[in-house]
Amino acid sequence: xxxxxxxxxxxxxxxxxxxxxxxxxxxxxxxxxxxxxxxxxxxxxxxxxxxxxxxxxxxxxxxxxxxxxxxxxxxxxxxxxxxxxxxxx
Numbered sequence: 839x840x841x842x843x844x845x846x847x848x849x850x851x852x853x854x855x856x857x858x859x860x861x862x863x864x865x866x867x868x869x870x871x872x873x874x875x876x877x878x879x880x881x882x883x884x885x886x887x888x889x890x891x892x893x894x895x896x897x898x899x900x901x902x903x904x905x906x907x908x909x910x911x912x913x914x915x916x917x918x919x920x921x922x923x924x925x926x927x
Contacts, residue, residue, distance in 0.1 A: 839925045854914050858907050865899040
């Protein structure tokens with residue numbers, strides 16, 4: 839396997855990782871922003887108030903996106919194994 843193939847395989851892996859993590863990261867950032875805004879407007883500075891809603895929202899988004907995530911991972915794995923002969927030599 840040459841350097842070009844290694845770079846291409848790692849690029850595809852990183853793109854898949856970014857796509858799979860995007861919904862969770864986006865929802866965590868959005869809920870953190872909203873909770874911080876509410877805390878700023880109300881003057882409540884409780885640390886557990888930021889962690890609990892974020893965990894609940896990320897868990898909910900993960901449960902909703904799980905079928906899509908599994909489908910993407912399976913499709914990536916199948917594609918990787920189908921092209922495995924190219925990487926062996």
